[in-house]
Amino acid sequence: MTLRLVIFDVDGTLVDSQGDIIASMRHAFAEIGAPAPKDPAVRGIIGLSLDVAMARLAPDLDASTHDALVEAYKRSYMSLRAQAGAAQSSPLFPGTRAMLDSLAARDDLLLGVATGKSRRGLDKLIEGHGLHGLFVTHQVADHHPSKPHPAMLHAALSETGVDARDAVMIGDTTYDMDMARAAGISTIGVSWGYHPAADLAPDHLLSSWDDLPACLSRKWPNLQSEVPA
Numbered sequence: 001m002t003l004r005l006v007i008f009d010v011d012g013t014l015v016d017s018q019g020d021i022i023a024s025m026r027h028a029f030a031e032i033g034a035p036a037p038k039d040p041a042v043r044g045i046i047g048l049s050l051d052v053a054m055a056r057l058a059p060d061l062d063a064s065t066h067d068a069l070v071e072a073y074k075r076s077y078m079s080l081r082a083q084a085g086a087a088q089s090s091p092l093f094p095g096t097r098a099m100l101d102s103l104a105a106r107d108d109l110l111l112g113v114a115t116g117k118s119r120r121g122l123d124k125l126i127e128g129h130g131l132h133g134l135f136v137t138h139q140v141a142d143h144h145p146s147k148p149h150p151a152m153l154h155a156a157l158s159e160t161g162v163d164a165r166d167a168v169m170i171g172d173t174t175y176d177m178d179m180a181r182a183a184g185i186s187t188i189g190v191s192w193g194y195h196p197a198a199d200l201a202p203d204h205l206l207s208s209w210d211d212l213p214a215c216l217s218r219k220w221p222n223l224q225s226e227v228p229a
Contacts, residue, residue: 001108004220005162007137007153007185009171010115011046012193014100015125017090020080021046025057028072032065034058043194047116047173049146050074077121086128093192095209097129104134108223110160112137114152114169114179119143136160148178153185168219170206174199188215 011017022042029036037057045053050073054066061069081089103109112135115122119140126132137159139152157164169180172193177200180187189202197205204215217223 002166003108003110003160003162004216004223005110005112005137005156005160005167006103006216007112007114007139007156007167007169008135009047009169009173009176010113010117010122010125011090012172012195013093013170013176013190014096015090015092015129018043018046018194020077020089023080024073024076027076028069029058031072032068034061046194047147047171047175049116049141052146053116081124086124090125090128092129093209099209099212100131100134110136110162112139112156112160114139114147114156114176116141116147116175147173147175148182150179150183153179153183157183166220168216170212172200177202186219188212 008014011021022039025042026036041057045056048056050070051066054061054069054073058066058069083089100111104111113122117125117140119138119142122138122140126135137156139156144151144155153167153169156162157167164184168186168188169176169183170188170190171177171180172190173195177187177189187200187202187204189197189200189205191197191205191207204211204218206212206215
């Protein structure tokens with residue numbers, strides 16, 4: 001039996017966290033007395049590591065100010081998450097839990113995560129939604145260059161022993177798609193995320209999680225009768 005690896009982005013793919021992200025970004029810029037970026041600009045950097053995101057949002061500010069923005073953002077985001085709880089702060093998109101449970105129950109599929117979140121942030125999310133044990137590899141911003149660098153995916157393949165041809169990356173941003181292509185991994189985009197679907201150019205595009213079984217069957221034809229609809 002050939003093991004296949006399905007790797008998920010988190011923000012904008014599995015969970016809708018943009019409300020707290022935008023609010024925390026506004027708070028961070030207010031704390032340093034700078035005008036906050038517009039909401040579309042903030043959505044555009046979701047998925048990047050925070051240091052890279054701040055430099056992109058405020059290219060005229062110096063590195064020490066970017067560091068201050070990162071710390072202010074973290075404080076605000078953690079505060080909002082603590083107030084509402086991770087499950088309310090970053091709710092799962094419709095159908096996500098059922099999809100994950102269905103795939104995780106299979107013997108021939110492994111699930112992983114590659115996210116711009118910190119280790120702490122991902123742990124809080126997994127705890128809040130009760131997702132323990134679903135993902136066999138967790139790749140986070142603490143240990144890798146920012147997306148679209150392929151280091152996260154190289155590490156996921158190494159940890160699981162899966163070849164790139166037997167893996168797929170599912171995400172909502174061009175950073176996810178570019179990262180996967182750089183790692184030689186097939187791409188599946190989602191239409192409900194934070195980058196326009198027209199910009200993704202994935203191998204397959206999902207309009208809902210109901211479309212995923214067919215996408216996996218096209219990627220790996222021998223799964224056609226095995227992937228639950």
